[in-house]
Structures are given as C-alpha cells and as structure tokens.
Amino acid sequence: MSLEPDISERxxxxxxxxxxxxxxxxxxxxxxxxxxxxxxxxxxxxxxDKLSSMIELANLDPRDAIMAGEYDANRDRLRDxxxxxxxxxxxxxxxxxxxxxxxxxxxxxxxIKQQRVPASADDPATSILVRTAIFQGPxxxxxxxxxxxxxxxxxxxTRLKRFFMDRVFHHEKEFIENLGSYLTVRPNA
Numbered sequence: 001m002s003l004e005p006d007i008s009e010r011x012x013x014x015x016x017x018x019x020x021x022x023x024x025x026x027x028x029x030x031x032x033x034x035x036x037x038x039x040x041x042x043x044x045x046x047x048x049d050k051l052s053s054m055i056e057l058a059n060l061d062p063r064d065a066i067m068a069g070e071y072d073a074n075r076d077r078l079r080d081x082x083x084x085x086x087x088x089x090x091x092x093x094x095x096x097x098x099x100x101x102x103x104x105x106x107x108x109x110x111x112i113k114q115q116r117v118p119a120s121a122d123d124p125a126t127s128i129l130v131r132t133a134i135f136q137g138p139x140x141x142x143x144x145x146x147x148x149x150x151x152x153x154x155x156x157x158t159r160l161k162r163f164f165m166d167r168v169f170h171h172e173k174e175f176i177e178n179l180g181s182y183l184t185v186r187p188n189a
Contacts, residue, residue, distance in 0.1 A: 116130075
C-alpha cells in the first residue's frame, strides 16, 4: 500500500532524515492512508513517539486521529486534511469539496491563493475576494477560481467549451458535479 505523494513530502519536511524511512514503514504497516494518515503525520509534529501513539489511536478508532489532526481542544475544526495539507485553516475550507473531488481523479492540490481586487473600474474602493486553487494532475494542471461566490475553471476556452465548462457556475454543488464529469471524460493534455 502506497502513501499519497504529499504525505511522503510532509514526512521529509517534518522528520529527521534518519527517521524518515522508519516513519514511512510505520505508516505503510498501519495501512492508514489519505485523511487519517495526514492527521497522524500532522499530529505527530515530527516525533516518532507521537507518531507511534497516533497510529495506535487510529487503529482503535480513526476518528480520534482525525480529531487530533484537524480539531482543537474546543472541537473547533482548524484544518481539513481530507485531500491535502494545504487546507490548513478555515479560510481555505472553500476548496475542500473540490479538492476531494479532484483527488479522486489523481489531481493534487499544490497551491491556494486569494486576493482582493476592485469590484469594478468605476468603484475601486469596493473590492471582491478572488480565490484560486491550482491542482497538478497526471498530465497537466488545473486552475479553479472562486470569485464572488461563483466557480469556474481557468484555462483554454476551446477545450473547456467542448465539455461545457466554459462558463461560470453559481452553485458549488453544480460546479463539483460538472467538474467530476469533466475530469472523467476530458482527454489528457
């Protein structure tokens, strides 16, 4: 059983070089992957002892590992490790469901950005929040934009038009459903 690439990368950044192979082996033997494995690695904070304790905890009940990795002592959710370590604060939860959908089709979230831009040239004092997420797939990248509560894929219009994705979606659920179909039927890069 193999771990997702972002988990292996996180292990390399969190644990000493001497411990990394052992950490990978412990996680693989535990058979935990995805969200639970991310929560275990996050909660371990680079400690082999904590990693071992978190694996034991997850073996008894994976929900306890999720609580340790994603929630604080007051049970407030601080991060969503379902498909990426990058969704590390509530301000980034906007991309969680989309990231889970794209992860099912082998796309990894590699960047999240947000910026305020003028709402119009006529009124530069009023701004809107533009959020962008970039995903790396097996053959290409996918850029998704969320602006003023609308969703769209940023990319080659001709290609997007062929799959009816050359438009703005006003409902997240509709966007996610269409995105799933698009990722399933579109040709590789």
